[in-house]
Amino acid sequence: MSRATLDWLFAAGFLALAAGIGLARASPATTYEASVYAGTPTAVWPAFALALAIAVATSLACRGRRQAIGVGLGATAVTAIVSLPVIRGYHFYGMGDALSHLGWTRDIVEGEMAAHELFYPAIHSLGSIFHLLGGVSVERGLLFALVVVFVPFLAFVPLVVRDLSGSALAVGAAAVVSWMVLPINNVATHMGVHTNSNALFLVPVVVFAVVAYLRRRATVERLPLGLSPFSVLVYLSGIALLLVHPQQMVNAVVFVAAVSGVQYLVRRRYADHPLLEQPTVYTQTVVLGAIFVVWAATNRRFREAAEGFVAGIFAADVGAGGEIDQQGSSLTEIGGSLSELFVTMFLDAAVIGLVVGLFVLLAVIGRTSLDEEGRSLVTYFAAALVPLGAMFLLYFLGTPNMAFRQMGFIYVLLTILAGVAIAHGVGGCSRLVPRSAATALAAAVLGACLVLGLMTVYASPIIYSPGQHVSEATFNGYETGMDRGVEDRPYAGVGYDPYRFDHGINGLEGEDSLTGGTAASGEVDADAFNAGDYAGAYGGADHYLAVTAFDETREFDVYRGIRYDEADYRGLESDPSADRVVSNDDFRMYDVSGEE
Structure with missing residues (x-):
């Protein structure tokens, strides 16, 4: 292959890569995304694929400076893929x-x-x-x-x-x-x-x-x-x-x-x-x-x-x-x-x-x-x-x-x-x-x-593992709920213990870290929850129940309800023991009155 042809190939590869990054940047994530790949605009992937195809071919077939350019193109493309959460504003x-x-x-x-x-x-x-x-x-x-x-x-x-x-x-x-x-x-x-x-x-x-x-x-x-x-x-x-x-x-x-x-x-x-x-x-x-x-x-x-x-x-x-x-x-x-x-x-x-x-x-x-x-x-x-x-x-x-x-x-x-x-x-x-x-x-x-x-x-x-994107709405929902919640009342999650969000929000060393509520946090009992016993699902105690878009995606789209029944999950909205106290597109928190 002539030098001129290789130069045109490299130009096409870098232009495709730049276009892919630009398209990804122009489409920031606004809500929780279960997949970095599916959330990224479809047009980004053919651009990245072209850059990688050129990089693979030239890295193996070329020598010297042109091989180095091919390796650099491929490494930059892979770095861009790894950087998608940054590029797309997660x-x-x-x-x-x-x-x-x-x-x-x-x-x-x-x-x-x-x-x-x-x-x-x-x-x-x-x-x-x-x-x-x-x-x-x-x-x-x-x-x-x-x-x-x-x-x-x-x-x-x-x-x-x-x-x-x-x-x-x-x-x-x-x-x-x-x-x-x-x-x-x-x-x-x-x-x-x-x-x-x-x-x-x-x-x-x-x-x-x-x-x-x-x-x-x-x-x-x-x-x-x-x-x-x-x-x-x-x-x-x-x-x-x-x-x-x-x-x-x-x-x-x-x-x-x-x-x-x-x-x-x-x-x-x-x-x-x-x-x-x-x-x-x-x-x-x-x-x-x-x-x-x-x-x-x-x-x-x-x-x-x-x-x-x-x-x-x-x-x-x-x-x-x-x-x-x-x-x-x-x-x-x-x-x-x-x-x-x-x-x-x-x-x-x-x-x-x-x-x-x-x-x-x-x-x-x-x-x-x-x-x-x-x-x-x-x-x-x-x-x-x-x-x-x-x-x-x-x-x-x-x-x-x-x-x-x-x-x-x-x-x-x-x-x-x-x-x-x-x-x-x-x-x-x-x-x-x-x-x-x-x-x-x-x-x-x-x-x-x-x-x-x-x-x-x-x-x-x-x-079978939903992406761990923490959207701003989810983060703010937890922050609001933990900031305004009743002192020492435990926080419960549906298949996920909320105490990690206390770490991320308040740190682990300060006076506000690991409050009594999150120190006693955990997951609700799936059997009681599926039976509609929301008041007794956390040992019968008053508690806050956090529900996120991540939870819903994992339990119903990925796990297909094998742990939590979707109908009983939706029943929270009408149950007299549960009052919604925080709500946004990706997060809901309920104040659940226990049986005690």
């Missing part, structure tokens, strides 16, 4: 933990606590900076922080692969796989203000620092105390990862320790080996481990989490089998199935995992075209996957939710290895078919996986 995105993180950020901004008092203050500090210096709301500042932390993932995955193999095709393939955002699985890792998930996007920076330290052995760039620029980068990136979330820092220490272990074994066994020419990472392992221990040992929340993990392993009811069976039964009731959900959520991850697994096996037995140093670096990754996989199994036995967080980290490494694996796969196929045909086949498969990956970056009804 008040906030994320419920559960995200609202608690919002509360901590509000505490920092209002001086109720210092940033260093948090165990992992990086995201909260970034959100505070955007609020204080940029003049945006605290909620919007956190959404900006989410995007800022996401970008290094797209930038550093291809940079790591460039050091791993030096193959331009591997770099392009790794970039495309990074656009699938495989570490986000919507089981325990989420695209939102969720610090454990956000930390995954910084892991490639740590991996890049380690690989660069191993490969770029410059002696003229030594710093005081025997340091090199890349060893300093290892420490700084490790500290940044720790401040975003310590669990992923633990995994990073395990990765570096695995590299140390391989180096130690090689030095004990061989007198002449390519690995002997590489600098050791013993010091980096000890320093990173010590940083984590010093930071974590005095933190109460860390100790409680560790105790809960150990208790979970030795509990009588271990594993996730029962939970999976229950979820499968529920899916069947609403017309879905686990197999359908697996295809939607994990088929792309399964394909990439299979490709990488086969490649690592061939690399270990010496059946690839990698040079000696490249093979040694892949060996490091393979060695690290062993303890990381063992940790996944332990988590699965003790706290299954944590297992899927562990899977997120593992898929960061698999994303990196995928670039090298795909490049070698194309090279192998080119012995049987023309290289252009092999590259085109790889582009088609990666393009299909990319669609699946981007379809599930955000939760939506397509995976």
Whole structure:
């Protein structure tokens, strides 16, 4: 393809991307949206699809500067998709933990606590900076922080692969796989203000620092105390990862320790080996481990989490089998199935995992075209996957939710290895078919996986999980209800405990935080509620009942009434025990008189 044609293609891609962003920006969200995808104007998606199609093709087929432009186009398009809540003016995105993180950020901004008092203050500090210096709301500042932390993932995955193999095709393939955002699985890792998930996007920076330290052995760039620029980068990136979330820092220490272990074994066994020419990472392992221990040992929340993990392993009811069976039964009731959900959520991850697994096996037995140093670096990754996989199994036995967080980290490494694996796969196929045909086949498969990956970056009804958009109306409804409610009267929700909104509205440290009402908050009893016994649905006590558009979408559009009956739900309006005291388009709060 001629340079002029490529230039026109790039121009079309960037223009399409700009048009898509402009269309999305011109259609702000005014009420709750169950899906970021469905809420975005339809015309935006063909524009983004064109930009991504050009990016995939040029990232794999081009070399040099034009490949870099293609990678940049694709990374910008994916960043735009991840940024849709910001572009379309969402008040906030994320419920559960995200609202608690919002509360901590509000505490920092209002001086109720210092940033260093948090165990992992990086995201909260970034959100505070955007609020204080940029003049945006605290909620919007956190959404900006989410995007800022996401970008290094797209930038550093291809940079790591460039050091791993030096193959331009591997770099392009790794970039495309990074656009699938495989570490986000919507089981325990989420695209939102969720610090454990956000930390995954910084892991490639740590991996890049380690690989660069191993490969770029410059002696003229030594710093005081025997340091090199890349060893300093290892420490700084490790500290940044720790401040975003310590669990992923633990995994990073395990990765570096695995590299140390391989180096130690090689030095004990061989007198002449390519690995002997590489600098050791013993010091980096000890320093990173010590940083984590010093930071974590005095933190109460860390100790409680560790105790809960150990208790979970030795509990009588271990594993996730029962939970999976229950979820499968529920899916069947609403017309879905686990197999359908697996295809939607994990088929792309399964394909990439299979490709990488086969490649690592061939690399270990010496059946690839990698040079000696490249093979040694892949060996490091393979060695690290062993303890990381063992940790996944332990988590699965003790706290299954944590297992899927562990899977997120593992898929960061698999994303990196995928670039090298795909490049070698194309090279192998080119012995049987023309290289252009092999590259085109790889582009088609990666393009299909990319669609699946981007379809599930955000939760939506397509995976039976409504989006966690917190509209301004919902936020204001909770704020009004909690500000004007009777002191210490509990707040109840339909399938959702309102106390998280108290976190987001009032913070967690101030005098107004966790009032008696929200400290006693919870969910109404589904059986009593479905029987029309609204007065007795919360233990017979007087309470406020919050009902949001999110609740209605989840219970009736997604779950199709398997937990709450819609007719009895509508009966609230005419029941004499329930008075509506707050109401807007997305939120209603009822003052329900109990039986006591």
